[in-house]
Amino acid sequence: MTEQDLLDMFTRALRDLLGNDSIVLRTDTTRGEVPGWDSFNYINFIVAIEAELGIKFRIADVESFATVGDIVAGAKALLSARKR
């Protein structure tokens, strides 16, 4: 999966979760910029993409993700580690 594939997938998941089709995630998007993306929906978002990608983030990473790009990078690392 490329970075763009992951961004698209995350955008779709967050649009569904928040019921807002105007959301477009970029690598530099932060949680505070997206209306309604509170801590409850952050957990839901992480759980949903974990289930879809079949990965599990480390707890330290989930706490430290600052931008959507961080989440994309984290997911990419886990996906490529799985391939090996």
Added chain:
Amino acid sequence: MDSRERARDFRGELAAAAALPDVDARLARFAYLAASNPGMIETIQLDKALRAIPADAPNSFTTVRVVLAGSPTLDHLLPAIRVAALSRGLVAHVTAGRYGQYRQEILGAESPLGRLAPNTLVLSIGSGELVGGVPLSATRAEVDDAMRRSVQELRELWQVARERFGVGVVQQSFLDTTQPLFGNQERLVPAAPARLVSRLNDAVADAAASDGVLLLDVATASARDGIDAWFDVRHWLQGKMEIAPAAAGRYAELLARLLGAQYGKSKKCLVLDLDNTLWGGVIGDDGLGGIKLGEGSAVGEAHLALQKYAKQLKERGVILAVCSKNEPAIVEEVFSSHPEMHLRRSDIAAFAVNWRDKAENLREIASRLNVGLDSLVFVDDNAVERARIRESLPMVVVPELPDDPASYVSALARAGYFETTAFTEEDRQRAEQYAANAERDAIREASQSVDDFLRGLEMRVIYGPVAPVDIVRASQLINKTSQFNTTTRRTTDEALSQLAAAPDNMTLQFRLVDRFGDNGLVCVMLFLGDRNSEVLELTSWVMSCRVFGRELEHEALNIAVETARARGVRVIEANLVPTPKNGVIKDLFSTLGFERVTDTAPGEGATRWRLRLDVYVPRATHISRMERQ
């Protein structure tokens, strides 16, 4: 969860449903989506749309108020609980208590439970709260003692909650989130962590059974699914969630089954197809010797397993019916002559074997058994028949069967259609009672007149106030009866106990016995009153559909009037609240001699009625009486 296929364009369908102007239509459509196996994100979307409906918007769904209290974080479970409840026809207002505050919430002076007035309190407590302090070195006797104290503390909480707030209590069993410490020795060491949790579960289940508390059995479910499907240590560490967010749907489904069972939403009748369902092959083509059933073939044993499971369901009170496109005579021969048939013809309460459309046959089965179409579960191996029934009778549940008959039983068993909150004597006898009804029908057909028929039944009513021994069955009847039910007000064991114990009120329960057997406790009347008034309010009158047309309503009212007169009562008043299901009693009160009171309109479509006891003339019936001492 219903195994209907997941809706494809979920957001599109949800938006279309949310745009429906009629609240009932919107809720019905939401309920359909809720039953279509939504994923986590879909559940959250659906919940959002559901909560956009104002809480006070009138609708015809049953409303329940639920509070979750406990030690771990529970807020993340609420959307899934609301959605799962809706899939069973319940609009649930659900609140989670504060983290770790369950004792204060039940015992404290400023309890939020008084304000929230829930019908149901769910206690979700981590095992660590109760047995976390038991040292590893504890002896068997010390562990026994700790166990007793923990269970005693819980029972006191249950009792206070019930008495103080009139709630029904649901106790969640305990997830085993421990890690093996002794390995193979775990069960041999009295205070080993896993051993403590397992003993706690047994002890709490016993206490719940004897106290009439319902058990939300996540322990058994997680043992079946694997603990990793339920508990994710990361979410425990991050937010003290004991039930993982990914397991919220499964948790909610288990809770919704309990709530559904309490409010009469469980299914009552299993309708079975025959060819390739009850046996392998097609009897019309393969003949008696050619169908696969029983020992000697793995496929035959798989079909036999389904028959055995159906028979067990029958033994716990589920009605069995058959619906099949076949030649009746050939099918009768299988039942009478095939040596491996486990189900007998007498196990089947309604038999629809013909070449007619199956939807028509299902209607016929429901009407013959006097149950709603929404009480049926239809099991058929044929995908086309399944699709047709879903299309033409959406209220009938049609499980998606796996390709392999080996998995038929687990598909049926795990769907939880027939969940109950108790296993009563009535449940044990229901199958026999339905069989006896078939015999009564035969007499009815042979009788010259209705009078002859009723006289021939030699009926006796045994009656008395609703005593503690009657509470479980009486509240089951009140909550499950939709047809003969004057107000469709539901209750809990606790609320009914309190109502029946108050000397100002008057309660009556009736058992009907005839020469074919005991029909059990089939009718309940609840009257509210106060000492100084000469008026009693009949707030609930329910009667089982099994005894319709037997004059019991007349004899019950005769008895009620006499009992009320003896208390100095002069007037009985009552509301009749019409629902889509209680049309059978729309003329009840006028037939019984009540006058319509015109000045009061207690609610949407409801009518108000009054009976003056000084002018009431008892109606002669064919039922003799016996007062229970």
